[in-house]
Amino acid sequence: xxxxxxVALCLLACVGALAADQCYQDVSLDCGQASNTLALPRCNAIxxxxxxxGNVAKELQAYxxxxxxxxxxxxxxxxxxxxYQMNRAGFSKLFKKLSDDAWEKTIDLIKHVTMRGDxxxxxxRSIQKPVEKKNYTVELHELESLAKALDxxxxxxxxxxxxxxxxTRNSEHLHDPEVAQYLEEEFVEDxxxxxxxxxxxxxxxxxxxxxxxxxxxxxxxxxxxxxxKVV
Amino acid sequence: xxxxxxxxxxxxxxxxxxxxxxxxxxxxxxxKEWVTMHRSCRDSMRHQIQxxxxxxxxxxxxxxxxxxxxxxxxxxxxxxxxxxxxEREHAMKLIEYLLMRGELTSDVxxxxxxxxxxxxxxxxxVEALEHAVKMESSVTKSIxxxxxxxxxxxxxxxYHLVDYLAGEFLDEQYKGQRDLAGKASTLKKMxxxxxxxxxxxxxxxxxxxxx
Numbered sequence: 001x002x003x004x005x006x007v008a009l010c011l012l013a014c015v016g017a018l019a020a021d022q023c024y025q026d027v028s029l030d031c032g033q034a035s036n037t038l039a040l041p042r043c044n045a046i047x048x049x050x051x052x053x054g055n056v057a058k059e060l061q062a063y064x065x066x067x068x069x070x071x072x073x074x075x076x077x078x079x080x081x082x083x084y085q086m087n088r089a090g091f092s093k094l095f096k097k098l099s100d101d102a103w104e105k106t107i108d109l110i111k112h113v114t115m116r117g118d119x120x121x122x123x124x125r126s127i128q129k130p131v132e133k134k135n136y137t138v139e140l141h142e143l144e145s146l147a148k149a150l151d152x153x154x155x156x157x158x159x160x161x162x163x164x165x166x167x168t169r170n171s172e173h174l175h176d177p178e179v180a181q182y183l184e185e186e187f188v189e190d191x192x193x194x195x196x197x198x199x200x201x202x203x204x205x206x207x208x209x210x211x212x213x214x215x216x217x218x219x220x221x222x223x224x225x226x227x228x229k230v231v
Numbered sequence: 232x233x234x235x236x237x238x239x240x241x242x243x244x245x246x247x248x249x250x251x252x253x254x255x256x257x258x259x260x261x262x263k264e265w266v267t268m269h270r271s272c273r274d275s276m277r278h279q280i281q282x283x284x285x286x287x288x289x290x291x292x293x294x295x296x297x298x299x300x301x302x303x304x305x306x307x308x309x310x311x312x313x314x315x316x317x318e319r320e321h322a323m324k325l326i327e328y329l330l331m332r333g334e335l336t337s338d339v340x341x342x343x344x345x346x347x348x349x350x351x352x353x354x355x356x357v358e359a360l361e362h363a364v365k366m367e368s369s370v371t372k373s374i375x376x377x378x379x380x381x382x383x384x385x386x387x388x389x390y391h392l393v394d395y396l397a398g399e400f401l402d403e404q405y406k407g408q409r410d411l412a413g414k415a416s417t418l419k420k421m422x423x424x425x426x427x428x429x430x431x432x433x434x435x436x437x438x439x440x441x442x
Contacts, residue, residue, distance in 0.1 A: 044300050044301060045300035046300075068288075068291075068345060069345050072284065072343050072345055075322075075323065075326075075343070076339050076340060076342055076343060079326045079330060079335055079339055079342075080335065080339045082327075082330050083330055083333075083334070083335045083336045083339075084330070084333050084336070085258060085259075085336045086336075103316070103319060106291070107291070107294070107312050107315070107316075110291065110294065110295045110298065111298055111308075113295075114295060114298035114299050114300065115298075115300075117299075117300045119295075119299060119351075120292075120295035120298075120351075121351075122288070122291070122292060122295075122347035122348055122351070123347040136340070137340050138339040138340040139337065139339060139340060141254065141255035141256075142255060143254050143255065144254070144255075209252065209253075209254055210252075216253065216254075216255075216256060217256045220255075220256060
């Protein structure tokens with residue numbers, strides 16, 4: 001029984017692997033029947049092994065959701081730095097930019113999920129690190145918030161690496177250059193630059209602080225003015 | 232060896248505050264007489280921000296639905312993705328307003344919670360447009376509730392916020408609702424006789440393509 005089942009599965013898998021003529025067969029079959037509707041279940045955008053093997057399909061949805069969450073968290077950080085007590089317009093601008101970019105990527109990822117014939121699930125979380133609700137706090141001072149920005153940006157970048165690996169190397173049955181190419185073009189490059197910028201900012205602030213903290217208040221003021229110009 | 236290390240770490244932890252590196256400027260106190268928003272008004276504004284965010288997520292789900300290969304309505308998808316960004320901008324405008332009035336110096340993290348949208352499927356374009364009309368109506372209703380809370384706080388009518396909400400937000404709500412209701416009517420009229428072709432053409436119209 002098991003043998004028969006596995007043979008049947010194998011056959012199914014083989015049929016799945018060779019996408020040739022499936023939609024056409026559906027059309028030929030359904031159009032010959034005396035029905036008023038066409039089902040054509042195999043006329044869809046799914047190809048390769050996307051969604052059939054490995055985690056890539058789910059991870060891409062989780063990646064969209066992660067961007068969505070980060071986008072609103074960065075938005076709150078931008079708000080906090082813009083209150084009258086913090087009053088750091090440059091830091092606020094930096095976080096607003098991070099928020100805008102993450103929001104844009106959220107929509108782009110959702111479109112990509114559906115481009116590949118999949119359905120977007122807004123509750124999907126990464127299988128790699130389940131329910132990793134990092135406690136994102138907004139009420140932080142300048143250096144702390146930059147540190148959070150750096151960490152969360154690295155998380156996004158490393159997640160892209162992970163999905164890329166899943167799409168190209170990790171799974172025996174899945175090789176998806178389309179996803180790999182998408183990640184490389186739309187995410188990997190920008191993320192590298194952004195991480196470098198944030199790391200550079202923390203290095204600068206670090207030096208102001210280690211200088212006995214003597215010029216800290218002035219340094220933070222000037223650095224904020226600088227951020228207003230470069231972000 | 233481990234014990235010594237542990238002792239050293241413990242000692243450092245105890246002494247740390249004594250010679251801690253100061254990484255930030257200490258907060259200062261300035262007069263607060265100018266911060267005049269009342270609590271009930273502030274709370275209803277905070278609630279409204281969450282409402283706008285929830286609406287933005289629901290619109291994202293609509294955009295996702297109409298982007299599916301089996302649904303294939305790029306015009307509707309664009310309409311709803313744009314609406315999602317608009318709702319996000321509304322939330323940002325309300326936040327900006329609170330900041331201008333001296334608010335959001337604390338409790339900022341709890342301002343927004345992300346929850347997956349409630350609904351993910353619509354039978355057709357009309358159903359989604361009608362859902363959008365209903366959603367906008369409830370947003371309008373809750374803006375009116377904010378206005379009401381802000382003009383009736385005890386001994387303090389927040390004229391400026393009331394004017395801002397009525398002038399900018401309600402204006403946009405009413406115009407937006409009219410636009411969605413008009414779209415729903417036009418589409419629904421065609422649906423009776425030409426459901427498939429009607430929605431197809433309407434979708435392309437939304438994309439700016441004349442078929």
